[in-house]
Amino acid sequence: MPSTVxxxxxxxxxxxxxxxxxxxxxxxxGQRVRVPFGYQQAVGLxxxxxxxxxxxxxxxxxxxxxxxxPALPDExxxxxxxxxxxxxxxxxxxxxxxxxxxxRRGRSATEKSEDWWQAFGSSAVLPxxxxxxxxxxxxxxxxxxxxxxxxxxxxxxxxxxxxxxREKELVRAITPAKESTQSHRxxxxxxxxxxxxxxxxAASKLPLPTSGFxxxxxxxxxxxxxxxxxxxxxxxxxxxxxxxxxxxPEINLTPQTVARFQRYFGERILVWHSALNDSxxxxxWLKIRNGEPVILIGTRSAVLLPFTALxxxxxxxxxxxxxxxxxxxxxxxxxxxxxxxxxxxxPVILGSATPSLESYHNALAGKYQLIRLEERAxxxxxxxxxxxxxxxxxxxxxxxxxxxxxxxxxxxDGNQALVFVNRRGFAPVMMCFDCGHMxxxxxxxxxxxxxxxxxxxxxHHCDYQAPATETCPKCKSEAFKPVGxxxxxxxxxxxxxxPDTPVVRVDRDSTQRKxxxxxxxxxxxxGKPCILVGTQMLAKGHDFPNVTLVIVINADGGLFSVDFRxxxxxxxxxxxxxxxxxxxxxxxxxxxxxxxxxHPLLKSLCHGRYLDMADQLLEERESGQLPPFRAMAIFRAxxxxxxxxxxxxxxxxxxxxxxxxxxxxPLPALIARRADRHxxxxxxxxxxxxxxxxxxxxxxxTLEQEKFPKSTKWMIxxxxxxxx
Ligand code: ADP
Ligand code: ZN
Ligand code: ZN
Numbered sequence: 001m002p003s004t005v006x007x008x009x010x011x012x013x014x015x016x017x018x019x020x021x022x023x024x025x026x027x028x029x030g031q032r033v034r035v036p037f038g039y040q041q042a043v044g045l046x047x048x049x050x051x052x053x054x055x056x057x058x059x060x061x062x063x064x065x066x067x068x069x070p071a072l073p074d075e076x077x078x079x080x081x082x083x084x085x086x087x088x089x090x091x092x093x094x095x096x097x098x099x100x101x102x103x104r105r106g107r108s109a110t111e112k113s114e115d116w117w118q119a120f121g122s123s124a125v126l127p128x129x130x131x132x133x134x135x136x137x138x139x140x141x142x143x144x145x146x147x148x149x150x151x152x153x154x155x156x157x158x159x160x161x162x163x164x165x166r167e168k169e170l171v172r173a174i175t176p177a178k179e180s181t182q183s184h185r186x187x188x189x190x191x192x193x194x195x196x197x198x199x200x201x202a203a204s205k206l207p208l209p210t211s212g213f214x215x216x217x218x219x220x221x222x223x224x225x226x227x228x229x230x231x232x233x234x235x236x237x238x239x240x241x242x243x244x245x246x247x248x249p250e251i252n253l254t255p256q257t258v259a260r261f262q263r264y265f266g267e268r269i270l271v272w273h274s275a276l277n278d279s280x281x282x283x284x285w286l287k288i289r290n291g292e293p294v295i296l297i298g299t300r301s302a303v304l305l306p307f308t309a310l311x312x313x314x315x316x317x318x319x320x321x322x323x324x325x326x327x328x329x330x331x332x333x334x335x336x337x338x339x340x341x342x343x344x345x346x347p348v349i350l351g352s353a354t355p356s357l358e359s360y361h362n363a364l365a366g367k368y369q370l371i372r373l374e375e376r377a378x379x380x381x382x383x384x385x386x387x388x389x390x391x392x393x394x395x396x397x398x399x400x401x402x403x404x405x406x407x408x409x410x411x412x413d414g415n416q417a418l419v420f421v422n423r424r425g426f427a428p429v430m431m432c433f434d435c436g437h438m439x440x441x442x443x444x445x446x447x448x449x450x451x452x453x454x455x456x457x458x459x460h461h462c463d464y465q466a467p468a469t470e471t472c473p474k475c476k477s478e479a480f481k482p483v484g485x486x487x488x489x490x491x492x493x494x495x496x497x498x499p500d501t502p503v504v505r506v507d508r509d510s511t512q513r514k515x516x517x518x519x520x521x522x523x524x525x526x527g528k529p530c531i532l533v534g535t536q537m538l539a540k541g542h543d544f545p546n547v548t549l550v551i552v553i554n555a556d557g558g559l560f561s562v563d564f565r566x567x568x569x570x571x572x573x574x575x576x577x578x579x580x581x582x583x584x585x586x587x588x589x590x591x592x593x594x595x596x597x598x599h600p601l602l603k604s605l606c607h608g609r610y611l612d613m614a615d616q617l618l619e620e621r622e623s624g625q626l627p628p629f630r631a632m633a634i635f636r637a638x639x640x641x642x643x644x645x646x647x648x649x650x651x652x653x654x655x656x657x658x659x660x661x662x663x664x665x666p667l668p669a670l671i672a673r674r675a676d677r678h679x680x681x682x683x684x685x686x687x688x689x690x691x692x693x694x695x696x697x698x699x700x701x702t703l704e705q706e707k708f709p710k711s712t713k714w715m716i717x718x719x720x721x722x723x724x
Contacts, residue, residue, distance in 0.1 A: 004053040005062065007035055007044035008092035010104055014704050016047055016091065018054060020061040027062070030070030030077040030095075034063040034106060043106040045072065045095045067109055072098055073289070076306040079340050083304075088633075088696050088716045089329040097329055098304040100281040111283055115149035117162065118174045125170070136161050137170055146174050191264050193377075195232055196225065202373045203229045207347045209237050209244075209311035215338055215368040217318075217359050218351040219611065222579020225377030226351045227257075230314050231264045233349075234295060242311035243288070244295045245302060247333055249320040250274065251537055253299060255518060265295050272298030272305070300325060300333035303340060311346050313337045318350035318359055319572055321565075324721040332719060334359075353579055353610065354572040357621060360614050361628040383550070383578055383588035385606045389597040397493025398553040403591055404497055410549040411501055411529045415586065417549040419533040420577045421490055421507075422570075430457060432472035433479035445673045450482040452489055464675075490553065491533050498531060506534030538577060547580050552592040559599060563670075563723050564626050567601060571613050574605055625662075627719070631689040633696055634720045635682045639712040642668060645680040648714050651706065652682055655699045661686045683723065692718075 002020045005027055009017060019035050021027050031046045041063065053059065072080065076098060084094040096104050103109055119141035123134045136157045140147055152162055165171045195203060206229075207214040220226040230246065238244055248257065253273050261269045270284055284305075287294055291308040298305075300323055303313075315323070315334045323333040334350065341348035350359050350368070363370035393400045398421070410417045429447040431438050439448045441459035448457035450468060458465040472480040482489065494503045504520055524532060527546045532538060552574060559567065578590040594602055604613045622629050635652050637645040649666030656663050662685045669679040686692045696716065703714060 006048040010096035030072035032066035116146045118146040217363045217368045220373030222353040223376045224373040243309045244312040246297045246314045270294040272302040313348040319352045319356040358628045385590040387597040390593045397490040415548040416546045419551045434477035435475040437474040443676045502530040550590045555594040631692045633718045637714045638677045642678040649682040
């Protein structure tokens, strides 16, 4: 009797498919198979074997196994199954997220092997006019262990030149000594500074990789040397066979960071991020799946990779909102990392200068160990923060006179200044100063943002753009000008005020080209006086030793937002950006321009103790019955009309009617229309996470059976980062 297996397909369906397993084909959960699906063939992943066959249905057989080992090993499989349930995302799509694209399509899990070449004999036998061949021959001969064909091409030689040498039997194809990470000569690596007393103490509190599950929140102020602690910890405690994962936000995965890790661990370092191509992904995936003892530095999705010997997880800048995936499978890389450590019985270290309220709350509740590191490493001192009330002060490009003077002083002292434009909840818009008209996106309920460079107006929510007009489209007045300021306008004012100093803009637009952020960082790291101007991107993780002044143009955006996380994010951003000042031997100064200089949060900012602010914010969350005191999920709906969107949510609301569960809405979303789609949301808030999970599972199953108008889409976001 053939047994029955249950298979997950890479489809957005909340169901699995049963097939017969042909005799002699032993299948395991997590294994890739080929199955008939409709008139096609599909790649599936085995979820369960030997199940009770459904009565009265003739099942089709599995065609073949793609390989005889599970692509997703046990723990990874369990992790993804848990995440599918927790985030209410279809299992098939969750499981397939952990495979590189090539494997999702059913390609074999092997890499094209590289050709290797070694020189034999001497280039002296070549005719005198064969210059290129001679150079190539000498070049290959320099590499005693042989060289890869691809490296020969990269070095500027050609395949025909190589072929000519081969025909003369001056080079031969060889099987290379295995390119292995299994053993690393430690003398290749040089390490970094000794830990300070405070760092040593903090590091000594971190549980060892062998000591089972634990979660530690390493709260270390900016520049306190957390990264150095991770490096020492791994160097001292990770055995030669172990794997480790270091999660970082995308923007922090700079060559600087990778180089720092490589100095300690050489070739053992592997990276994983969105810019890898398919074959680089497959290469990294195979190393991890094969249990090679890599230390992987990766962004969010790295936490889903098929590690088999993972002994430590580190989540750097654990508060960073980019850890939460914003669409599809909306998981939090940080929270999945904690669960992974739990499954795997190993430590997870969450590091931040501005811990998320979730993690801090867990630390206060005793679930995580709180480790504090409240002094800066090396000679650096924390910066002095002051508020500058800008009510009724004239501004140029958003900058007040005292701010410009402070910049002048900084440059005169031979230092660098950073001007931070808080984009959140703020954008320059074209306004008519006669009739008050502002230009809106024709497809969304947002105002168009004015881009000075190319005199264009763009929507930041869809890709709509239009040329900026000289006069008001409504009343034809010429008093049609941008209000508020973006980075470009500030950049222009700075360039005009400081004509002899380079002004470097860092924002999403200026860093889109590959490598542009690197060249910007290079200029800054040269140490020569310059002014950096930019958005959120500047706030994150960078180490600029010569920046001694930070000006925050507009702190107020996040203070009065409808999004309950906005104040937390404001405080985190301001502290992070302040943390860019005075990281070297020179002390730093931060000036925050605001119209609300008596706001309690901004006042505590001057004292600089994040945990005091976090305590304040937690109190507000508790009295507002908000996460992390409650568990929250949002149903979002999108349709051609608002009525249709609200209809879906009206259908959900009574389903969520249960003891201890509150629903808020349905309401149109903050941006109620985006790219001509009408958006609404329903918030579900409860005091019990288990109950929430059960409730959501039930609701999703019901919704799956419903027939809604074709254009209507609904989705669920568990632990949402944004509630607007
Ligand atoms: P964090 O990750 O907390 O922001 P880093 O580890 O990047 O801090 O350290 C900040 C700066 O201080 C870096 O330039 C780093 O090289 C330096 N640093 C860290 N620890 C030490 C130490 N023990 N002695 C000297 N310099 C240190
Ligand atoms: Zn007008
Ligand atoms: Zn738009």
